[in-house]
Amino acid sequence: MRETLVVGAGIAGLSAAWYLRRAGHTVTVVDPDPGNGASHAAAGMIAAVSEVVHQHDAIRPLMLASAAAYPQFIADLEQTVGHPVSYLPTATLGVGATPGDVAAFRNLSDVQRAAGMTVEQLTVRQARRVEPSLAPGISGAFLVADDHQVNPRTLLGALAEAVYSPTGEGPQGRLVRRQVTGVLRDGDVVTGVHLADGRELQGDATVLCPGMSFPDIDGLPEAQCVRLRPVHGDILRARVKPGRPGLLERTVRGLVDGRPVYLVPRADGEIVIGATEREDGFDGVSLEGVHQLLRDAQILVPGAADLELTEIMARARPGTPDDLPYLGGVPGVDGVIVSTGYSRHGVLLAPLCARLAAVLASGKTPENRGRHDATLLSTTSLERTP
Template sequence: MSTHARTVSVVGGGVIGLAIAWRAARDGWSVRLYDPSIGSGASWVAGGMLAPLSEGWPGEETALTVGASSLERWPAFGEELGKFGQSVFTADSSLTVALDAADAQDLQTIAEWVSSQGHELEVLGRARIRELEPMLGRGIRSGLMAVGESAVDNRLLLEALQKACAETGVELIARAVNDLAELDTDQVVLTAGIASPKLWPGLPVRPVKGEILRLRSRPGVTPAPSRTIRGSVHGRPAYLVPRGDGIVVGATQYESGEDTQVTMAGVRDLINDAEALMPAIGEYELYECAAGLRPMTPDNLPLIGRVSDRVVVSTGHGRNGVLLTPVTADATLALLNGTSLVEVKGTEPERFAVAKENS
């Protein structure tokens, strides 16, 4: 790569693309960002959980390393973004709860393994959970507390990132790119989510549909939890993420191509699972049902790396796009500047034998 290359096109305007564009412009690059609908897609629908520790599992060392590295960056990243608007944070910890004996054993397994990797989690009993979050269901047996696993409002995040881009000189271009060859900048970063394989054939990224509900508080309702609440209900992962005006409930997961319609079955399951975690949640106003398409890879790890002398890919973040935004931005900037970030080792596209080209 030429050491004087200082112009870059970022293709994709979700949280990942916007963060990369902002950081690149701040780093002295001349940046253009292309997306026909900037700040939409999966980033607009996201729950905003930052939970790499409580989602850890034995054998998933790379996912834990990448996620924990990004979580460590979030306080400074969020504080800097606060200069472009209000704070994006909505919680500073997470509580994963178990409704049956099998789930309780899983929480113990997670706690022991994550602790062995150098991170701290605390197993809580029923009484302590009731003390911390009295609105949760009485059937909850145990919990796993992760202090520092914060949550963010994804829509405030998108707003702040767009302002940051505008104020650092990023040229935001609201149109689609059909061929990377049409771009005349020295470097290109492909961060187009599920559209990435259309622009670089062979990238193993597929759409996975996820539905969420947004609930709005009303006068006199039971207060929302003070932290993110996660659990498994009838084998389905469920979460409640606090927002300034209510709660986000998520999330279903379907392999359904590019379908983004919200289904009755999805809404039913989300409501039932939310009530199992917090019985009084039915008091809230249901004001939005939405579905997004997560860009998933076969091993659920993102693709961050070079596929040619000119093209870097930063895509395939699945359901962890918001969590992985800071570390992905840092890793991508390192690649643009001719180095690499050790914390994302294992996310290189060549692990899937993705074809490289010299261009």
């Protein structure tokens, strides 16, 4: 039975740990503050279509493959834990506040359709029939039926339950609430990790999913090719006041004078409003960012002004030079897999990248799982040229 260590208890780490447990590994997850990093702040949009960006073609196959895997991923997880995990297959609306915003969405829809994706342009009247809370002054909208959402906090809890519960498939996992400071090595083989309290944990394989703390892990000079930058984002959570009707049924992804804003409604009345992107090195919440989100959300959905504001936070997402994640082995080193750099796509890419990380940690080569996996992993390889 393989002993596998997973460093990091965010979406990437816990998803990988669950796949590993199901594959029969004994799994130990190591994190000093599990589930409280970028995954805790994430809105949870499974938006392989809406997240398409001009000239970012390389990540598109990863996004589409992972989005396609999500329904089965959710079904398997719900069967394991015995309860729903707040996955909503509702569509997404792209909403332009101005004619220029609608033109930007239209240009993007050309790229999406060229890639075989389905996007339907709506008139203002059609859009407001779908979502009556939209402002009558919007300029247009686009319906993306295949982009859905999940509540990352509920998903994190369910994954933790699936990993650590004595029931379920494979050996029960465990959690060690400690900081990893470095890896243990026997020559060119990683054999475990050093903890901040001086202890050592041994493992047949180590999967490193630590997000922005990756550079703080010593002992892997061969992984200098992993270059991360913190992309901070301010994000808000609000709630429909008691006794009031729901505000939205679908995710609204908008542009207001070119500024992106989204509103993600939960089944329990919560609405997530986000999210700014800034690389100013500031870990706290930006007052200007919060002001921008509140202003732009109300321009698209005036009823947002009547919500109860329940949370304001900021988190750093791990960005990479080419906006592709790092998933793969470290050149010249055995026994270790790196899985980080997911930026704003961590929730979307979780099913695919967790499965691939588990395959690699099991000592298999990508070719064992087919040419498609090998192609995807070549995109995320640590040895790629940005």
